[in-house]
Amino acid sequence: MEHSEHVVASPEITFPHEPAANTKRIWKTFWILLVITMVELACGLTIYTIHKNPDFSYSTVLFIKGAVVILSLAKAFFIVSVFMHLGDEIRNMTLTIVVPLLLFVWFIAAFLWDGNSWRNLRNEFNREVPGQTQPAKPEVKKPGALD
């Protein structure tokens, strides 16, 4: 066997990784990623079709968008776990990468909340441009201003 002479890459490795026998798992993951991407595209085009109707239901669109977010997280899981081989590492290694990412839970929730509140406040108090965030005279805005 070729990999019996496999040299351990560094002294930090106590138990060397055994190379995979074939590429079956790689191709299986490829098909999973491809199918998820197709479903995501179908969702995107469904939103496009729904938007053509002027009185579309916001909650349906929001539901589809939520589904797309979950599908993207599934794709991320497969890429990290199989392609980046994090799933093959020992538990300590997996946790040192995954646990800090939990900060994103707060990060996303807090900032989306903030953006939403910002819009509500502006709609309530900025009476000169009701229902519109782009000012009537764009040239009075400083370049790069966010609203």
Added chain:
Amino acid sequence: MSTTVPAGYKWWSGGKSPFNVSYGKLMMWYFLMSDTFTFGAFLISYATIRMSQNYWPDPNHVFNAFPGFGHANLPLAFVSLMTFILIMSSVTMVLAVHEGHKMNRRGVEKWMAWTIVGGLAFLACQAWEWTHLITGMHPVLVNGQIEELSTTVTGNPWGAAVPGLMHEGHQVLTPGPIAFGGFFFGITGFHGFHVFSGVVINLIMLIKTRLGHFDQRGHYEMIEKAGLYWHFVDLVWVFVFLCFYLV
């Protein structure tokens, strides 16, 4: 790839790394984690600003062109191609890593070369898309006058439609939120820069493989580290694709 560890093995008893990976690979993981937070901060700031607006352009209207198809309305088609190219190059990269585990130099060379081709194809697509957005003029109603605007960091022709107002066969829109272009070009540009540096790293790895450096070293771990970076680029695209094109 699998690791056999005896049950109840004490990783924290000292004298060894509790992570069972080389220093270089561990640091590559930590670098990628920090890069995740950089991209995360960009995407979350984009989401925050978008949330704060009453109107935001529908990506299906902004991204509906395909090279060679003129003004045909093909929402999401081109970005699907870009996504497919990047997934495919991720597969060729992991195949190169697989061949590296087996110490098969020819296999590593072949798959690294295909990964580089995929990266260059993606960059070419992005160059086309940027050019299309920056040079594509659209009629916009500004101060009661119809002006031709393109999508740049200072202009956004993708606002709400002016009902019933047409200009040379095109629906006239109002200016959209100014932040759209800055976020789009900023974040896809930052991602594109990662793709570019990934292609350069992969090119260096291909040259080092051809020169036989990894055979002399006795392992192909550098291919694995370059692979981690390349997969990360694909991973970020999953979320750029989600935030700019799908939702």
